Amino acid sequence: MAASTSAPAIARPRAIGWARLPAWLRYTVIAALLVVVWHLYAVHKGPLVMATPWQSVQALWDGWRDGNLAHATWTTLRLLFEGIAIGIVVAAVLVAFATLSKFGEDLLAFLTAVLNPLPGVAILPLAMLIFGLNETALRFVLANATVWPLAIAVSTGFKTTNPTLVAVGRNIGLRRVRVITDILAPAALPYAVAGLKTAWAFGWRTIIAAELVFGVAGAKGGVGNYINDARLNLLPPKMFAALLVIAVLGVVFEALFGLLERRTVIRWGMKTS
Amino acid sequence: MAEATIPILEMKNAGKIYAQGARRIEALRGANLRVKKGEFICLIGASGCGKSTLLRMAAGFEAATSGEALMWDVPIAGPGPSRGMVFQDYGLFPWLSVRDNIGFGPKSRGRTKAEIRDTTERFIELVGLQNFADVHPHQLSGGMKQRVAIARALALQPTVLLMDEPFGALDAITRQRLQIELNRIVAQTDVTLLFVTHSIEEALVLGDRIVVLGNAPSTVLEVVDVTDLGGPESVEYSQMRGRLRGLLAVDQEEGEVEDHGGLD
Numbered sequence: 325m326a327a328s329t330s331a332p333a334i335a336r337p338r339a340i341g342w343a344r345l346p347a348w349l350r351y352t353v354i355a356a357l358l359v360v361v362w363h364l365y366a367v368h369k370g371p372l373v374m375a376t377p378w379q380s381v382q383a384l385w386d387g388w389r390d391g392n393l394a395h396a397t398w399t400t401l402r403l404l405f406e407g408i409a410i411g412i413v414v415a416a417v418l419v420a421f422a423t424l425s426k427f428g429e430d431l432l433a434f435l436t437a438v439l440n441p442l443p444g445v446a447i448l449p450l451a452m453l454i455f456g457l458n459e460t461a462l463r464f465v466l467a468n469a470t471v472w473p474l475a476i477a478v479s480t481g482f483k484t485t486n487p488t489l490v491a492v493g494r495n496i497g498l499r500r501v502r503v504i505t506d507i508l509a510p511a512a513l514p515y516a517v518a519g520l521k522t523a524w525a526f527g528w529r530t531i532i533a534a535e536l537v538f539g540v541a542g543a544k545g546g547v548g549n550y551i552n553d554a555r556l557n558l559l560p561p562k563m564f565a566a567l568l569v570i571a572v573l574g575v576v577f578e579a580l581f582g583l584l585e586r587r588t589v590i591r592w593g594m595k596t597s
Numbered sequence: 598m599a600e601a602t603i604p605i606l607e608m609k610n611a612g613k614i615y616a617q618g619a620r621r622i623e624a625l626r627g628a629n630l631r632v633k634k635g636e637f638i639c640l641i642g643a644s645g646c647g648k649s650t651l652l653r654m655a656a657g658f659e660a661a662t663s664g665e666a667l668m669w670d671v672p673i674a675g676p677g678p679s680r681g682m683v684f685q686d687y688g689l690f691p692w693l694s695v696r697d698n699i700g701f702g703p704k705s706r707g708r709t710k711a712e713i714r715d716t717t718e719r720f721i722e723l724v725g726l727q728n729f730a731d732v733h734p735h736q737l738s739g740g741m742k743q744r745v746a747i748a749r750a751l752a753l754q755p756t757v758l759l760m761d762e763p764f765g766a767l768d769a770i771t772r773q774r775l776q777i778e779l780n781r782i783v784a785q786t787d788v789t790l791l792f793v794t795h796s797i798e799e800a801l802v803l804g805d806r807i808v809v810l811g812n813a814p815s816t817v818l819e820v821v822d823v824t825d826l827g828g829p830e831s832v833e834y835s836q837m838r839g840r841l842r843g844l845l846a847v848d849q850e851e852g853e854v855e856d857h858g859g860l861d
Contacts, residue, residue: 488688494676495656496702496753506705510692592691593735 375561383561384568393550393562397569400535400546403459404527407466411523414467415474420504423482432479436472444469444530448537462534469530470523477519481512514589521581528577532570603670605757605789606632606655606680610664612814613650623814624650627664630808630817632757637783637790639800642810643845648793649761651810655791656682656759668756678702681755685762687742689734695745696721696730702753720748723782740771747782757789764799776802797841801826801834809844818844 342350359377366374375383387393418435421428444465451461485508493507509516535548547566554562589595608630615622625647632638640648653659654666657676666673668680676682689698697704700717708716721730724744734742743763750758764772776799783790794800800807801823809818821841826833 486686486688488684488686489690491658491676491682491684492688492690492749493705494658495678495680495682495750496705497676497678498705502705507690510690513692588692592733594691 371560372558373560375564379561380564380568383559384565387550387562387565393547393565393569396545396547396550396566397573400531400548401573403462403546404466404524404531407463407531408470408520408523408527410463410467411470411474411527412520414471415478415519418471418475419478419482420501422479423504423508424500432475436476439468440472440476444526445533445537448534457538462531462538465534466527466531469526473522473526474516474519477515477522478512481515482508484515485511514585514595517581517585517589524577524581528570528574604631604633605668606630606791607667607670608651608654608661608664609667611651611654611661611666612663613647613654613659614662625654625816626814627816628810630820632789632791634756634789635787637803637805638792639804639807640791640793640810641795641797641800641807641841641845642815643812644795646810646812647815648795648810652682652759652761652791652793655757656680678706678753679756681750681753681758683743683746683750683758683760683763685765687734687739687746689742689745689749691734694731694733695726695737698734698745699748699752702749706753716752720752723751723785724748724778738771739767740775743767743775744778747779751782751786751788755788757791760790760792762793762795765795772799779803797838797845800841801829801838807841809841 345353363376363378366376366379371379384393418428418432422432423429447468448461448465451464455461455464482504489507489511490503493503498506531546532548532551535546536552538545538549547570551563551566554560554566585595608628611625611628611630612623613625615624628647628651630638630651640651642648650659654661655668655673657673657680660666673680690701693701696717699720700713703713703716721727724747726741726744726748729737729741734745737745747758747763764775767775780803782788790803792800792803794803805822805824807821807823809821810816811818821837823837826837828834
């Protein structure tokens with residue numbers, strides 16, 4: 325009967341068997357099942373197409389030990405951070421401008437409407453023509469992929485800020501720029517964090533895709549390039565090792581964003597967990 | 598003694614018309630009001646009668662479309678810290694602790710660290726929140742939140758405190774407790790108050806003078822002095838309450854008649 329006291333509003337079937345197991349065990353069993361399916365499929369397809377889980381882990385270990393995979397990962401992350409950093413700065417300037425002037429507001433509305441739906445990687449060929457086959461082209465593509473979701477989120481945060489907070493700031497004697505930096509910016513933090521999450525996800529997809537293209541073009545590079553190399557050299561284990569790295573990093577960053585939210589906006593009651 | 602003769606705040610025939618597209622809404626018409634130093638003035642009227650508009654004009658958030666809004670005989674050009682404002686929905690900054698909320702004003706004005714600390718401590722103590730100085734606003738009850746908001750407004754040592762139905766969202770018991778607190782705080786700080794309420798009782802308990810506003814487009818119907826009124830048990834008190842009720846109710850009826858006329 326203990327289970328019924330914590331039952332959610334919508335009645336679920338009584339916990340039997342599976343549901344009674346602890347969470348870690350349930351997920352471990354699922355993971356084990358998937359590894360078995362993966363292994364069987366890999367054996368079925370053969371070593372030139374698929375790597376078995378064990379081969380993948382070995383390749384991961386080797387790649388990390390000889391530094392190649394670690395280097396590729398770091399290259400990708402560094403470019404991603406640089407691209408997002410540019411995206412953040414540009415988004416901040418655009419949103420501030422949009423808050424201070426009607427022209428800025430219209431400009432931001434137009435740019436986000438046109439450019440946000442555009443998949444980030446679509447402008448890679450253009451970036452390559454403009455900047456050449458270098459990291460600047462990648463940074464440009466990344467900044468473009470991250471700036472729009474960020475700008476939309478932060479500007480929504482600004483617009484939905486309780487007008488009383490702004491009134492308090494003006495009452496204290498803050499001028500417009502200080503109202504933005506001291507009141508609107510922190511008030512929009514829940515939106516900014518959500519925007520950053522989206523920007524991260526967009527950026528992550530964009531850079532891997534862009535590196536695949538760059539890989540074809542022969543530039544030295546990150547994880548996407550590592551995967552493409554593995555494909556060209558018929559080394560599926562290396563490919564899977566890189567995929568594992570990407571998946572693990574995704575989980576880690578998701579957890580970091582969760583931590584950031586718990587430490588800030590959730591702790592301050594600005595967002596319910 | 599120029600200060601004694603010049604009112605802190607003065608509305609001269611002040612009117613406000615809001616333009617919403619083609620529609621023009623007249624919220625206030627020909628309002629006259631003088632607030633002298635150290636007075637506690639309650640603005641009373643039915644909902645939507647323009648009392649908040651009058652207060653926001655005093656704060657500098659709205660400009661009068663006719664007549665004048667003056668402070669120390671000078672037209673009010675915009676909001677400023679000499680007229681601290683307290684809002685019904687508190688307007689506390691959720692990302693700051695109680696202490697930092699109260700210290701926000703002095704910090705924004707570029708006071709020194711020591712000054713900010715001293716001021717903050719003093720006003721935390723004044724509103725009795727010593728044990729809650731480090732919590733964030735969402736952990737506080739409504740009454741406590743409003744105490745923080747009052748302390749924050751007072752921390753810049755305003756000449757006049759403008760309060761827009763500050764206890765309107767609170768339960769009856771908390772409201773009564775805060776009314777007593779406010780009277781104590783006012784006695785300790787010598788601040789001048791312009792206090793908007795729609796509760797006759799609240800106005801009688803708190804005010805030195807009560808300014809009664811009629812329905813929109815409203816103007817000042819009457820200003821009554823309630824300084825020497827006895828307690829709620831006294832004859833004068835209930836007479837005054839009856840008179841204020843009469844003023845507000847009569848006006849309401851007229852308002853309704855006008856509304857019907859408008860519909861026809």
